[in-house]
Amino acid sequence: MLKTKAKSRLPEDFHDLVDPEQATVDRSIFSDEEIYKLELERIFARGWxxxxxxxxxxxxxxxxxxxxxxxxxxxxxxxxxxxxxxxxxxxxxxxxxxxxxxxxxxxxxxxxxxxxxxxxxxxxxxxxxxxxxxxxxxxxxxxxxxxxxxxxxKGFVFACMDPDAPNLNEFLGPVGRIGLDLIAERGRIVPIDGIKKNIIGCNWKLAVDNAFDYYHAPLTHASTIMVRNPRVDKEGNALPPRANSSANDHRVMLGSYGHAISGPKVSETERSLAALLPDHKIEPRVDLAWRDKPETLEAMGPAGIEINSHPNIFPNMWVTESSQVALRIPRGPRSTEVWWFSFVDADLSDERQKAYVEHSNFLHGPSGMNEQEDGENWDQSTRGTASILAKNFPLNYAMNRDRGEVKFDNAGVAYIDTHVNEHAQLWMYMCWADWMTAPDWSSLKQRHESPPTDRF
Ligand code: FES
Ligand SMILES: [Fe+2]
Incomplete structure (x- = not known):
């Protein structure tokens, strides 16, 4: 049995650092050396x-x-x-x-x-x-x-160092499985050669947090959006990007042990684009054809099949809507090595596969526009959490708190439909506190947050 003991300077109960009522998170969890070391023991050494x-x-x-x-x-x-x-x-x-x-x-x-x-x-x-x-x-x-x-x-290999851990299927639960299905169900999935790797000066959790964050995109990624999907007026002059959400166009799923999915659903615009555009013009994000198979609906369920955004398999595996996987590997409290795996359906035409590669190079990895824009913010945020003067002022995760109404699809999977929100981020930290407080798997199994069934 893998038993770990909390160091004396650390809180007995890490829920003291995450307040679901106030929707706040203590800054120390993003930069404290001892908390980081305990994460390696209690999260990475114990999890899948x-x-x-x-x-x-x-x-x-x-x-x-x-x-x-x-x-x-x-x-x-x-x-x-x-x-x-x-x-x-x-x-x-x-x-x-x-x-x-x-x-x-x-x-x-x-x-x-x-x-x-x-x-x-x-x-x-x-x-x-x-x-x-x-x-x-x-x-x-x-x-x-x-x-x-x-x-x-479904071809994605996981390892766990703790003999007492539940099996992979139980660990993933419905939310983890739907998250992986978002890539595994796309067809005969194979990786493109070469994993893109780079180090960003941030805490690994701030990078994970950002996968659920659609609040930042219009501002942080304004230049990417202008290059990729420029908005122009009648005369062709560039317009600023639009705030990217309206009522109920986002879907959130919160799973046991910290798995979560959050971000836009498949939109009507994407559906009509996919129907109108010739195959080779469709962006990976708008590639919807793989969802039409009955087996895919069977696997993902009616709520899962409409997700077109960002699952994180706790702790650090992000699956993107364009069939990439990012690992956020901890390299110290203030350093994260980001790995990008890009996958394609081997049965797609060469032209389509090329479009996936181009899309992945454009957005993510050290040469991708998104990651350069995000990395600057995560670096500065991490510095801000290490501040002696600001350490008593927690971070705010209150967006839409307690306004997310939980619904269930006919497969019994819970989801929240709403606009841009911070549900998945807060949920991830609540579950993080479960992992950090429990000395072993048997207590983690007994005492972990149950996904909400009413509101969040
Ligand atoms: S043989 Fe491996 S360290 Fe000596
Ligand atoms: Fe971003």
């Missing part, structure tokens, strides 16, 4: 973490380096084809046993003294085993540390 897509490691011996919190891990397939995840650290002196980001191998050889591990993690080679160790080393006890749980959901 996205590794890679199965198609990135299709054959035995294929591997992909990923992270669980701040720990490097190797996702691979052993000789039987079984998915395995190991900590990327040699049991001798701790050196990394794999340096390449992705590839194919027969074994993992540590470059320090040469201990060698099989694809199943077993220690299979020790230089000097006879002469220096006198065959006294019990090699069966010194294999790579393996994740006790590795599972995939």
């Amino acid at each position: 973490n996205f590794m890679c897509h199965e198609s990135q490691i299709p054959k035995p011996g294929d591997f992909f380096l990923s992270f669980i919190g701040d720990d490097s891990v190797i996702a691979t397939r052993d000789k039987t084809g079984k998915l395995q995840v190991f900590l990327n650290t040699c049991r001798h002196r701790g050196n990394a046993v794999c340096r390449a980001e992705q590839g194919h191998t027969k074994s993992f050889l540590c470059t320090y003294h040469g201990w060698t591990y099989g694809l199943d993690g077993k220690l299979i080679g020790v230089p000097g085993y006879k002469d220096f160790y006198h065959e006294d080393l019990d090699r069966s006890q010194w294999g790579l540390v393996a994740a006790p749980h590795v599972e995939s959901y």
Whole structure:
């Protein structure tokens, strides 16, 4: 059982830092070193973490380096084809046993003294085993540390280091599953080669928070919007971007353990554009055809099928409406490494696939306009949360608080239809406090926020 103990300087109950009534969040959670360290233990080391897509490691011996919190891990397939995840650290002196980001191998050889591990993690080679160790080393006890749980959901591979965790399906619940369906149900999904990676000087939660944030887009992304969807008057002069929401055009879903979805539904404009435009002119965001299959409706349900925006699989996996996945990997309280996976349906025409790649390059990653605009704000926000003078003034998450009316679709999935709001952000922090307060999985299972059934 993975048990953790809160340090004395930290609150016994992290709900003290998140106030659902006032809709405020204490600044310290975004920059405090000790809180950050406890997050690595209580959230990342205990939760399910996205590794890679199965198609990135299709054959035995294929591997992909990923992270669980701040720990490097190797996702691979052993000789039987079984998915395995190991900590990327040699049991001798701790050196990394794999340096390449992705590839194919027969074994993992540590470059320090040469201990060698099989694809199943077993220690299979020790230089000097006879002469220096006198065959006294019990090699069966010194294999790579393996994740006790590795599972995939429709091709998306997750690993969990806590033996007491619920299985992936239970962890995801309906909101996590719908979030992943937004990409997994698009067809024969494969990743485009190359993961875009960059480091932003922000706390990882502020980046996650922003995935639900449609309040910022008209201002922060004014230049992107002008380039991409310019508004012009009759004479062709540029107009400022319009505020992007009206009553009930946004849908929110709040799930157990912090999963959430928030943002616009498929709009009438998108429906009519999709119907009018020739196939090759349709932007990935307006690509609606994949939703028409009966199996997709079956998987996502009537409320899920209309979502055209942003799920976050707690803690740090964001699925975009244009079939990309971002991981916000913690790199210290004030640093986040952002990874961008871009996926396409392999059965789309070359031209359509190219449109997806172009769209992903334009918006996200180090060269994308969105991320450059967002990154500046997250960096400054993180600095603002570390302020000695401002630390007693909490952040405000009050938008639409207590005005979101919960409804249920005929599959029993709860949702809120409203305009731009901050429900998912506040909900995420309430669940964050559950994770941070519970010493182990059994108490987290017993005492975590139940998704609202009335109002939020
Ligand atoms: S650190 Fe790996 S063999 Fe010594
Ligand atoms: Fe943004």
